[in-house]
Amino acid sequence: MGAERKGTPLLHSHLSDEKVDSLLEHLAEGCGVRQTGRLVKGHRDTVMRYGCLAGQHAHDAHDELVDFSLSTREAQFDEKWSLVAKKQAHCDPADEQKGGWWDHVG
Structure with a gap:
């Protein structure tokens, strides 16, 4: 099991591949x-x-x-809008970190 996990975060893992995959899928889904x-x-x-x-x-x-690759010729950027903590209509002006926010990914 060790050789096929070399160079991955699972190198010294005691969990099965299926359990780690499930764990990471749940985290990725939020x-x-x-x-x-x-x-x-x-x-x-x-x-x-x-x-x-x-x-x-x-x-x-x-x-x-990607970051240090000389062969990278283009990059894709995307954005998504989401609510943080509560809807914008329910926020006080002092609630600077709450309400609707844009998240930009490159």
Whole structure:
């Protein structure tokens, strides 16, 4: 099991591939750490550890394949709008971090 996991965040993992895949899919879909732990029957610390490992691996892969690549000739940007905490109509002017926000991704 070790050889096929070399170069991945699962190198020293004791969990099965299926359980890690399920755990990361739940996190990617927006499930919280405790909720993911309950759904995959794992401890919240395990969920956090694998989420951090996968995030660091994605960051490193991005840096190697895109950010520092001389062959990158174009990039795609996207945006999405979402509510944070509550609807804009229910926000006070002092609620600067709440309401409708745009998220931009490149």
